[in-house]
Amino acid sequence: MLGSHTVRSSQQYVPTSLCFESIVVVTLLFLHPLLLLAQNQDAISREVSMFNFGKQGLPTVGSEAISREVSVFNFGTQGFPIVGSGAISREVSVFNFGVQGLPVAGTEAISREVSVFNKGGPPVDFTIGSTNILGNQIGQVPLSLETFEVLTNLALTLRTDDSHIQILGITPASSEVLAVTLGPPGANSHPISFMLNPAAIPPTNHTLAYLNFQGITNQGTAIVPLTVSNLFCGGTNGQIVPARATGGHVIVVVNNPVLFAEAKTPFAFTLFGIPGETYSIQATTNLAPAAWIEVQRLTESGLTLTITDLTTSASQQFYRAQQVGQ
């Protein structure tokens, strides 16, 4: 079979009904170099007859051929037989790394979730508590520590008013305190130094130690500040760890009461007075001139008395307490 082409020669056609498979015969004349005569400049070769069978070498019948019809179904590269009228190929994933030539292995990665807790300030929080005492009493306030750092030492200078309280000492309250030293006092200042076991520091806010003191009675009532300066925190490698200090106070009641406003609605305040004393709670809307009106009269049973539900329609209201006897 020649194939699917129709072949023509010399304008002669072979009836296709007779020639499903045929060839073309062509007669050619040409000069064969082996047959040239050497004696003459002009030479004429012997006639040579030649059939061109192409590659098939079949005899010629007519001048035209039409091939047999051939059916071709293209399975692409897979060559599967037809089952049904549709086909879905295997999925092929292609990952284009551009010029980098990495293997095909997806186009996306998602990391694990990581949680971070941010305290929002320096890694060490040191806090001095507050309290209230009568003038002749011994009291204490907590010294609190909150950190996630590994600390080996912590030092600070406590600043207060030595005319109203006398600093007595420090009492450790947590197992990480290896030693605590209260240094020689200066003018209203007291150096304090802690040696700590970093492995024993709890990650939560906790009481590191208590500051012990006693009220001094030859002075009047006072709100004695307890502030911190020169706070130093040392880490295991000797590095300085940033820290933040919050001070406190001691209310020493000797004679006059002290009022502290409370963050409550309706307005309220706490009266620090002498147990057993009766106090007149007075109010005025103006201080110039003042027109004090007693709103409550109360007897203090403990060291504090909280006065609540103080309402007014005025734009401002002032309060005071007067000791009126026992």
Add this chain to the structure above:
Amino acid sequence: MNSKLTSILISLLAFASAGYAQLAIPYADGSDGVLNITSNTVIDLSQAVTGTWTNTSTAPGNGIYDPIQWAVVFKYSSVNIASNAVVTFLNHPTHAPVVWLVSSNATINGEVNLDGQPSIQGLNTGAVEPGPGGFRGGSSSSILGPSGGFGPGGGYYPSGNGNGSYAGSYGSTNVLPLVGGSGSAGFPNSYNPFNLNLSGSGGGGAILIAASGSITINGYCHALGGLQGSHGYQGSGGALRLVANKILGTGTLATFNNTIGGTGRIRLEANSVANALAINPQTAAVLPGNPPAIFPPANGPIVTVMSVAGLAVPSDPRAIMSANAGADDLTIATTNAVSILLQTSNFPTNGTVNVYIEPGYGAQSVHMASFVSGDSNQATWQVSTVLNASPGHTIIQARAVAP
């Protein structure tokens, strides 16, 4: 809900199956024994023994938690879940997805439930649990405000869509890596027109069931986003990937329930799949690999959060947000911007690395990391931003996408 594979596809797969018998499921050694469930059962994923998934199970029935692959892998000799029996999961602390490698057949006539937890009504609910492999729903607080859902497709309100999303947002159609849906946003009464305090809901979980024989679903296997409750938002659906010689049955596979939550993903790899299965969302089954890939190839792209504010991230982060101090992966103390370093492997340096910053309360923000150094084999990337300094918790997650 009644989406079905076309008969053409079934026919082709049916033909293809003629040339296959059992699949060779890698490392399906049956060391967790038979899973035969006849009544409602909770599988506690936290009981899994930490190890390498290719090893045999040392605590049969409890599975192996592989921190490298982030998955709890069970190697059952067979699985049979009776009708009317429901299997649910208690999350692993890392919220890892579930892999069942079955050395014979798995039959689910009952129910396998990997749904996220629904929205909770109340104040300060905390994050809401997802299905295993999914991501948590946001908290609700009338003081601190709403929290976005967690995960790369976490929802957030009042800006954006409060519902979680998955398909179309992240992940791949071949469910490699195996990962679930994202959570929806918390919706406190200060924003909620119905004056309700509602948490978000968890994203649907993710499971791979690979059986050398057949997987028969006559019941219901689902990983739906947590429901919205009354007037809340819904987590997105998770992922179901089934690999077997034959997937049979007349039951239902679903990671989408035609409501407001985002659509999850379903992947079926088998030599034949029954056309009576109801599948939502619709998916095209494909012939299984030989052997099937259980996890992404070792040369696949990887992105890892390496450090935050100079602190190294644990190799197996748990992303815990707890009131207990020190429970988070990292604790820092700063109001300044911090540097977040990331590492990519097998990833082109002209790709995109996005870092998702999700505070415990507040809106999720997405930061594009800057390339620092390295090459496509391994590279370092960086983001600098302020982390929830109120104080509070922040979840950090990265997603790397090749161009």
